Amino acid sequence: MPVQDYEVVIGLEVHSELKTKSKIFCTCTTEFGGDQNTHVCPVCLGLPGVLPVLNKQVVEYAMKAGLALNCKIAEFSKFDRKNYYYPDLPKNYQVSQFDLPIAEHGQIEIDLEDGSTKIIGVTRVHMEEDAGKLVHAGATISQADYSMVDYNRTGVPLIEIVSEPDMRSPEEAKAYLDKVKAILQYTEVSDCKMEEGSLRCDANISLRPWGQKEFGTKTELKNMNSFKALVKALEYEIERQASVLDEGGRIIQETRTWDENRGVTLSMRSKEEAHDYRYFPEPDLVPMVIDQAWVDRVRESLPELPDDRKKRLVAEYGLPEYDAGVITASKDLAEYFDECLKHFKDAKVIANWVMGELLKHLNAGDKDITECPIKPEHLAGLLALIEKGTISGKIAKTVFEGMWETGKTAEKIVEEQGLVQISDEGAIAAIVDQVVTANPQSVEDYKAGKERAIGFLVGQVMKETKGKANPGVVNKLLKERLDR
Amino acid sequence: MITKKDVEHVALLARLELTEEEKEKYTQQLNNILEYADMLKKLDTENIQPTAHPLPINNVFRSDEAKPGVSNEAALANAPSKEEGYFRVPKIV
Structure with a gap:
């Protein structure tokens, strides 16, 4: 059967580092970078006789994220030990949450390219400690003679957000990750920098013939370090599973790693022991009891979220849904747009330029909007020159180039280069x-x-x-x- | 009942290498322990909440303040093997 004869079922597990100053169970800094093994102490190194103490800000951030993802906050929550041997964990267990996570039963609305929306369930949000980083003495882990460990990242607070298996295509998976990222950035609980590893994503994916109720056997994909990699890995895995099924084969439930260079997913060793985590309650930490007053207080601290902001742009400025969605997908971009509006009144014209020239230049230069060389008031100035008829729309693109290169105002560039429109x-x-x-x-x-x-x-x-x-x-x- | 296979499985998870005699011995010992603990099954736990922690204490927190940890030298002082400030570990897979 060709690929289109199967229904694709995808669920995502998103890990996000929280923006606290100190680690989850000790006072070491969470700062990114730093020489290896310099942001460590007896607690995060897992030395004998130490006791972890929970950072209250971690609980508040996890609650904030949970509420923004429309979850119910648990009245009673605890930590558990997840046991496995891997050298990035100095204790041979990770402190995580098993059966009583901080938040459950949420959902978010994702925006698809055709302008439609879809509800995706959020199963749970739980808190845990991050692991250390491994450097392999060899090209890959299996070719390495030995490995080296840096525990600076060990104990940095994480939340893991688990979705329901509600996504039906790589596009929906990307849209979901986009929205989760936007929500975490709006609530300011995480930087969500995929390149620094503060946002990471694993995917569970299976296929089933259309109409079949039961899920097919899934594989878990790891090591996708960008949105593009997520989509490519899922597309590859759909093809792979479809061809295995076509040949009458059976999908093996296993973890597969995305190999960016070769553009394939590869089986990691599928030892059955690998998933025998033997969770048990963490005896060194006491449970959390969260009353309604605390939940209400955190809820009140929530800022305007992406969906509300999008609705506001549509209602107040008459922007098309699609434009409003693109602009509000990033809080910083939405702020830039609002700043432009203070200096130029035609929202649709601003949206066209922000989504056109501006995003094109940012993407080409691999820049974030916060690194944009053109200030919002200067972009507004350019648009005012077009409106007044001082320059044509075509010349405006040339002026935009100049502004991008030099950071000068539109007026200055028009004057310097004699670009005033001839209307005589x-x-x-x-x-x-x-x-x-x-x-x-x-x-x-x-x-x-x-x-x-x-x-x-x-x-x-x-x-x-x-x-x-x-x-x-x-x-x-x-x-x-x-x-x- | 714990079987020898269970003991081998748990030993592998704990990265323990056991002799045949030890496997037999531990199968017996673990069964004795579990049998003893089975006594608890006689209790009626119908209306009892599962215990999350033996002490009746909740919500112990610290505020989010960062302080310097230990030096790289101190961190690595007990490491059996190290290199360039890293802990060096044997081949993983």
Whole structure:
């Protein structure tokens, strides 16, 4: 059967580092970077005789994230030990939450490319400690003779957000991750920098013939370090599972790692012991009892969330749903947009430029909006020049380039480069005459009914004026001249 | 009933290497312990909440303040093997 004969079922596990100053169970700094094994103490190194003490801010952030994901906050919650041997854990267990997580039963709305939305269930949010980082003395872990461990990251607070298996395509999975990231950034509980590992994502994926109720056997995909990698890994895995099933084979429940260079998922050793975590209550930490007053207090501290902000942009400024969705997907981008609006009133025009030139340049330069060389008031200034007719929309793109390169205002660049639009009818008429005389064939074509010939003539006038002629005036004068 | 297979499984999870005699011995001992603990089954626990912690204490927190930890030298002082400030560990897979 071809791929389209199977229904794809995807669930995501998102890990996000919380933005606290200190680690979850000790006072070591959570700062990223730093020389290896310098942000460590007896607690996070797992030395004998130490006791962990829970950082209250971690609980508050986890509650905040839980509420923003529309979860119910647990009245009673505890930590458990998840036991497994791996050298990135100095204690041979990770302190996590098993049966009583801090938040459960949530849901979020995701925005799809065709403008539709879909509800995705959030099973649970739980708190845990991050593990250390391994450096392998070899190209890959299996080729390495030995490995080296840095425990700086050990004990940095994490929340793990587990979704329901509600996604049906890689596109939906990406949209879900986009929305979770936006929500975590809006609530300011995490930086969500995938490149620094403060946002990580694993995927569970299975296929089943359309109409079948039971889920197929799933595989768990790891090591996707970007949104693009997530989509590519899922696409690859769909093809792989479909071909195994087509040949009458059986999917093995296992963990597979995404190999970015080769563009394939590879089986990690599937020892059955690997998932025997033998959870038990962490005796070194006491349970948390969370009353309604505390939940209410955290709820009141929630900022405007992406969906509400999107609705506001649609309602207040009449932006199309799609535009509002793109702009509010990042809090910083939404702030930039709002700042532009303070200096220029046409929201749709701002949206077009932000989503067009601005995002194009940011993506090409792999820049975040916070690193944008063009200040919002300067972009607004550029748009005002177009509105006033000082420059044409075409020249504006040139001016935008200049602003991007130099950080100067639009007025300054227009002045320096003499880009003011020519709207003077007399001056343009002279050039129109010149172009009409030089191109008798096009004039002939136009008069013979080929309306499109006028486009060529407009182009010639624009060329003569180096793009500075007001296109409206050029069109009008050319028409008058030809129809005479 | 704990079987020898269970003991081998738990030993592997705990990274313990056991001799045949030890496996036999521990199978017997673990069964004795579990049998003893089975006594608890006689209690009626119908209306008892599962215990999350033996002490009646909740909500012990610290505030979010960062302080310097230990030096790299101190961190690595007891490491059986180290390299460039890292803990060095044997081949993983």
